[in-house]
Amino acid sequence: MLYKELFGKENFMKKLLTFTALGTILAAAQVQAAGFHLREQSAAAQGNAYAGATAGAENLSYAYFNAAGITRHSGTNINLGGTYIAPRARAKNIYNHTANERGEDVDNIVHAAVAPNMAVSHQLNEKAYLALALNVPYGMITKYDEDWQGKEHGVTSKLTVVTVTPMAAYKLTDKFSLGAGLQVQYFKARLTSGRETLLGRINSSVEGKAVDLGWQLGSMYEFNDQTRVALAYRSKISHKIKGRQKVRLAETGQSHPMLPQDCDIYAHLTTPAMLSMGVVHQINEKWSVMAEYERVFWSSFRDLNIRNYDGGVNTTHEKWRDTSFYAVGASYQIDNQWKLRLGLAYDQSAVRLQHRTPRIPDSDRFWYSTGLNYQYNEHLSFDLAYTYIYAHKAHLDTARTGNGDPHITADYENSIQLFGLSLNYKF
Numbered sequence: 001m002l003y004k005e006l007f008g009k010e011n012f013m014k015k016l017l018t019f020t021a022l023g024t025i026l027a028a029a030q031v032q033a034a035g036f037h038l039r040e041q042s043a044a045a046q047g048n049a050y051a052g053a054t055a056g057a058e059n060l061s062y063a064y065f066n067a068a069g070i071t072r073h074s075g076t077n078i079n080l081g082g083t084y085i086a087p088r089a090r091a092k093n094i095y096n097h098t099a100n101e102r103g104e105d106v107d108n109i110v111h112a113a114v115a116p117n118m119a120v121s122h123q124l125n126e127k128a129y130l131a132l133a134l135n136v137p138y139g140m141i142t143k144y145d146e147d148w149q150g151k152e153h154g155v156t157s158k159l160t161v162v163t164v165t166p167m168a169a170y171k172l173t174d175k176f177s178l179g180a181g182l183q184v185q186y187f188k189a190r191l192t193s194g195r196e197t198l199l200g201r202i203n204s205s206v207e208g209k210a211v212d213l214g215w216q217l218g219s220m221y222e223f224n225d226q227t228r229v230a231l232a233y234r235s236k237i238s239h240k241i242k243g244r245q246k247v248r249l250a251e252t253g254q255s256h257p258m259l260p261q262d263c264d265i266y267a268h269l270t271t272p273a274m275l276s277m278g279v280v281h282q283i284n285e286k287w288s289v290m291a292e293y294e295r296v297f298w299s300s301f302r303d304l305n306i307r308n309y310d311g312g313v314n315t316t317h318e319k320w321r322d323t324s325f326y327a328v329g330a331s332y333q334i335d336n337q338w339k340l341r342l343g344l345a346y347d348q349s350a351v352r353l354q355h356r357t358p359r360i361p362d363s364d365r366f367w368y369s370t371g372l373n374y375q376y377n378e379h380l381s382f383d384l385a386y387t388y389i390y391a392h393k394a395h396l397d398t399a400r401t402g403n404g405d406p407h408i409t410a411d412y413e414n415s416i417q418l419f420g421l422s423l424n425y426k427f
Contacts, residue, residue: 047371
């Protein structure tokens with residue numbers, strides 16, 4: 001009875017598990033969609049807003065999008081790069097309908113980060129090629145004020161995913177190449193949330209991690225020296241996430257006999273498969289154009305089951321939608337050393353209004369990109385890129401998500417700036 005009086009609901013532990021563990025898994029899932037999918041794996045491709053990335057193969061960084069493109073790089077090659085991601089996310093018009101209170105606006109929800117990438121390739125003979133790539137394809141850091149009106153739904157969310165991909169490519173003919181890769185993916189996440197009780201404020205946190213495998217296939221066909229097309233497929237990855245939940249008094253940072261004790265949780269999450277198609281056409285010595293289409297099969301993410309080792313199970317129905325990414329671009333060869341790149345893209349969000357959460361205030365967005373390539377000599381070149389991403393305004397209504405009290409509504413304004421830089425060296 002005292003437990004009920006302290007926390008207002010007998011299923012308090014279930015709510016904590018949902019607020020934290022569910023947030024972890026949703027964050028992990030969403031990063032592969034529009035919201036936190038870090039496409040920023042190539043400064044060269046970024047300059048064209050990733051238009052033609054599947055067929056690009058201008059340098060080794062494009063191998064992330066299609067392993068078959070490795071066959072366009074003779075000898076031994078290395079690419080080193082990184083992207084500085086500077087997001088801006090603001091929550092305004094925040095209203096707690098449960099407490100009938102209006103909250104203050106929250107700025108700088110999503111924090112800046114750097115996404116590094118590297119790749120090395122070696123030509124075995126006239127037909128066979130090997131490569132190894134290291135990427136951080138998914139990640140995010142979101143942090144609200146600890147006392148914001150929606151703290152029960154999430155305060156801090158930090159996710160890091162590192163993927164190592166050994167790849168091989170084979171040139172079947174002078175025009176047709178195939179490639180394949182094995183994705184070894186490390187996942188780690190930490191999320192926190194808060195709740196006011198008669199004991200005072202309590203903080204709940206959960207950490208989870210996993211190492212799992214996936215694969216990728218790619219093909220490229222070159223009609224002639226001016227035109228090439230490509231098709232690539234990235235498999236779904238079944239993550240077996242293990243984590244631990246902790247609940248602490250905010251004032252002391254200690255546990256309490258009346259609080260739920262630390263417990264282990266686990267979940268199985270299958271991230272969606274992705275299919276991409278690209279084309280590149282060289283109009284003349286100066287101009288080239290390119291286009292890209294990618295489909296992310298998010299409709300496979302229907303239900304989420306979260307378990308603890310005592311046998312407890314929480315099920316959430318998601319019903320996310322498949323998403324599409326469209327991009328067009330152009331490049332202009334200024335002279336023998338300098339190339340200008342331009343690109344425009346449209347990126348759909350997997351999250352509908354009824355499934356939008358404070359951890360994932362995502363919406364459709366437009367990409368505006370430009371970039372430069374500098375060919376220092378026959379061995380060394382550099383790529384520089386800048387992108388501005390404008391996201392549609394997003395409305396949050398937690399009553400639609402069914403994730404529990406309080407009932408929060410808010411409006412989000414999101415944008416991102418990307419600064420990419422890479423070095424390419426051919427031995």
